[in-house]
Amino acid sequence: MAEIPKIEFNHSEGEQLPHFHSISGIEYKRIYSREDWDKQLPDAGEYPFTRGIHKDMYRGRLWTRRQQSGFGSPEESNELLKFLLKVGQTGINIDSDIAGKLGLDPDYPLAQADVGLQGTSMCTNEDMAVLFRDIPLDRISSTLIFPPPSSVVMMGQYFLTAKAQGIPLEDLIGTMMNCPFTQLVGPTFQANTAFFPIDLALKIGLDLIEYLIPVTPKWNVLNVNSRNIRESGVDAIQEAAFSLALGADYVDRLCKRGLPVDSFARRIGFFSAVHLDLFEEVAKFRAMRRIWARLLKERFGAQDDKSMWFRCAVQTSSLTLTAQEPMNNIVRAAIQTLTAILSGVQSVHTTSYDEAYCLPTEATQKLAIRTQQIIAYETGVTKIADPLGGAYLVETMTDELEERIWEMMKDIEKRGGFIECFKAGWVENELNKARYKLAEQMESAELPIVGMNFFKDDGAAAEIDIFKQAPDMQARRIEYTINYKKNRDQKPVSRALKNLCDRVKNHADKDLVAPMLEAVEARATLQEVCDAMREATDFSIPR
Amino acid sequence: MPKRQQRIIMAKMGLDSHDNGLRIVSKWLADSGYEVIYAGVYNSAERILQMTIEEGADAIGLSFLGGEHLHYTGKLLEMLRTHDLGHVKFFAGGIIPPADVVALKDMGVDAVFTPGAQRREILSVIGKCLGVSEDSVHEK
Numbered sequence: 001m002a003e004i005p006k007i008e009f010n011h012s013e014g015e016q017l018p019h020f021h022s023i024s025g026i027e028y029k030r031i032y033s034r035e036d037w038d039k040q041l042p043d044a045g046e047y048p049f050t051r052g053i054h055k056d057m058y059r060g061r062l063w064t065r066r067q068q069s070g071f072g073s074p075e076e077s078n079e080l081l082k083f084l085l086k087v088g089q090t091g092i093n094i095d096s097d098i099a100g101k102l103g104l105d106p107d108y109p110l111a112q113a114d115v116g117l118q119g120t121s122m123c124t125n126e127d128m129a130v131l132f133r134d135i136p137l138d139r140i141s142s143t144l145i146f147p148p149p150s151s152v153v154m155m156g157q158y159f160l161t162a163k164a165q166g167i168p169l170e171d172l173i174g175t176m177m178n179c180p181f182t183q184l185v186g187p188t189f190q191a192n193t194a195f196f197p198i199d200l201a202l203k204i205g206l207d208l209i210e211y212l213i214p215v216t217p218k219w220n221v222l223n224v225n226s227r228n229i230r231e232s233g234v235d236a237i238q239e240a241a242f243s244l245a246l247g248a249d250y251v252d253r254l255c256k257r258g259l260p261v262d263s264f265a266r267r268i269g270f271f272s273a274v275h276l277d278l279f280e281e282v283a284k285f286r287a288m289r290r291i292w293a294r295l296l297k298e299r300f301g302a303q304d305d306k307s308m309w310f311r312c313a314v315q316t317s318s319l320t321l322t323a324q325e326p327m328n329n330i331v332r333a334a335i336q337t338l339t340a341i342l343s344g345v346q347s348v349h350t351t352s353y354d355e356a357y358c359l360p361t362e363a364t365q366k367l368a369i370r371t372q373q374i375i376a377y378e379t380g381v382t383k384i385a386d387p388l389g390g391a392y393l394v395e396t397m398t399d400e401l402e403e404r405i406w407e408m409m410k411d412i413e414k415r416g417g418f419i420e421c422f423k424a425g426w427v428e429n430e431l432n433k434a435r436y437k438l439a440e441q442m443e444s445a446e447l448p449i450v451g452m453n454f455f456k457d458d459g460a461a462a463e464i465d466i467f468k469q470a471p472d473m474q475a476r477r478i479e480y481t482i483n484y485k486k487n488r489d490q491k492p493v494s495r496a497l498k499n500l501c502d503r504v505k506n507h508a509d510k511d512l513v514a515p516m517l518e519a520v521e522a523r524a525t526l527q528e529v530c531d532a533m534r535e536a537t538d539f540s541i542p543r
Numbered sequence: 544m545p546k547r548q549q550r551i552i553m554a555k556m557g558l559d560s561h562d563n564g565l566r567i568v569s570k571w572l573a574d575s576g577y578e579v580i581y582a583g584v585y586n587s588a589e590r591i592l593q594m595t596i597e598e599g600a601d602a603i604g605l606s607f608l609g610g611e612h613l614h615y616t617g618k619l620l621e622m623l624r625t626h627d628l629g630h631v632k633f634f635a636g637g638i639i640p641p642a643d644v645v646a647l648k649d650m651g652v653d654a655v656f657t658p659g660a661q662r663r664e665i666l667s668v669i670g671k672c673l674g675v676s677e678d679s680v681h682e683k
Contacts, residue, residue: 098558113614114558191560323658439567466640542585
């Protein structure tokens with residue numbers, strides 16, 4: 001067995017921690033005082049929004065309870081959504097299966113074994129309508145987790161569902177995440193570039209933003225998933241620097257398209273991780289708010305306060321969950337949820353304790369929602385805006401993190417910006433270094449994890465209910481897709497797909513959203529739309 | 544004569560691309576002297592079979608997260624057997640529920656590693672399976 005440094009109980013000296021630095025390596029001092037921080041703070045709701053983007057914070061309105069959910073077929077997921085809303089979820093966060101994110105249909109050979117496993121299997125107009133059956137799209141906000149080009153197809157399907165529900169597009173509330181770099185994992189290079197040309201995906205994402213700005217005024221058009229960045233193993237400083245640098249890249253590109261910054265910036269959001277180093281995480285969110293506000297105001301010339309708001313959804317970390325003694329994860333997730341609330345975030349997904357084994361069951365998802373409700377209604381922490389503001393430690397850490405994040409962002413900027421860094425392999429390198437380092441820290445127990453590398457109980461086997469999919473789910477989805485394609489009027493489909501293919505071949509610089517939406521309306525499937533563009537660019541995908 | 548360096552293919556199958564575990568264990572194996580053929584993500588069973596033949600691999604290590612482990616393991620093991628490659632050692636790791644760990648072993652997987660498995664344990668089990676003592680691996 002490995003040599004794990006255990007805490008030695010020395011009754012004369014007491015139990016001691018292995019070190020006093022944060023997860024990002026910042027050394028905590030014994031105590032913080034006025035000598036460390038002696039400044040003035042702006043009010044909550046005031047630039048640069050250190051204390052929160054709203055004056056009243058949760059006194060005005062609680063955060064949205066938004067659990068990422070979806071599995072199996074659209075029918076099954078619709079039932080799950082209704083269950084979650086019944087127990088008190090207040091927003092929807094739809095996760096498709098991986099095929100949906102990669103622009104593949106369930107019948108694609110390499111997709112078949114993954115259909116519906118990590119999210120809802122979706123590829124047709126009907127699927128979207130079924131998924132949102134009985135859910136009014138103008139009263140419940142939905143986040144749809146799709147990178148481009150899938151984001152455009154799904155947006156088209158969502159529009160058709162809205163139309164069928166009799167809801168005008170200007171009333172739609174929610175978010176299309178729409179980032180081609182962060183919606184899968186990492187951004188690791190191979191994962192995010194193997195199924196679609198990355199430059200074209202980026203271009204289509206920007207096209208979609210431009211398209212949505214006038215037609216869906218309440219809809220959010222872009223979300224940078226910094227949680228996926230963090231979950232690859234990087235620290236809080238890297239998470240913040242990478243995601244803010246990527247956000248800046250988007251703003252820059254949209255401004256260069258001629259869009260006024262105040263027309264779109266307020267509709268960009270972030271999705272971050274919450275880890276276990278409580279004060280470092282609180283400082284991270286406060287620093288991110290400040291940096292984003294300054295970027296938007298000073299670099300991009302935003303005038304409207306809302307353009308400067310760092311609006312942030314979070315999900316508690318999965319990386320910190322253990323398979324050993326899984327019930328311990330309930331405690332971790334509760335602390336992380338509290339951390340998120342003390343940080344003033346806008347919506348929260350509390351990760352379920354069984355996710356080191358499988359997708360969460362209904363029971364564990366309910367517990368996750370209850371965790372948030374207990375914090376909201378029982379602990380009192382929601383009754384004050386920015387309850388930790390002004391604490392010497394919190395303000396010192398916020399300043400320290402802000403400085404380190406800016407420094408890293410400047411380095412990324414010098415290398416041509418985050419997107420260039422991704423394409424050049426620099427990001428990949430940084431992620432791998434971080435992963436190896438994290439693995440070392442877990443091996444050496446420099447990063448203590450109770451039940452795993454500290455206080456390990458070798459005798460105890462985990463007792464846990466495992467989420468189970470219906471045994472014929474994948475076969476049904478594959479059969480459905482084949483039949484759908486067989487039984488529709490083929491002529492308009494072929495015409496729309498050819499039109500799209502030609503457009504990409506000959507006029508790729510022009511808007512691609514309109515011809516994609518036409519193909520969706522003609523009942524082309526997700527993969528058919530993506531394939532038309534792959535064909536136009538001679539792009540071959542893994543088989 | 545020293546034994547040829549042991550060659551191990553490391554891969555993820557299908558569409559899941561959560562590759563933290565794959566990257567880390569691949570590095571551990573390479574650092575301790577194995578020749579790692581890093582196949583990355585998005586592999587089909589056919590591709591790994593072909594690679595096993597072309598590279599003359601001694602072992603295959605697959606990492607899973609999304610619940611596709613039974614499908615791909617079963618498929619690849621069967622293909623290996625029909626191609627007289629039953630001797631190739633087979634390891635799996637990742638998010639695999641307890642009952643499926645048993646099922647994978649019954650199928651013929653030599654070892655299964657779940658979250659929390661430590662480096663020494665992984666290297667020692669793989670070393671034993673491949674008939675290399677840990678010391679000789681470390682010496683390269």
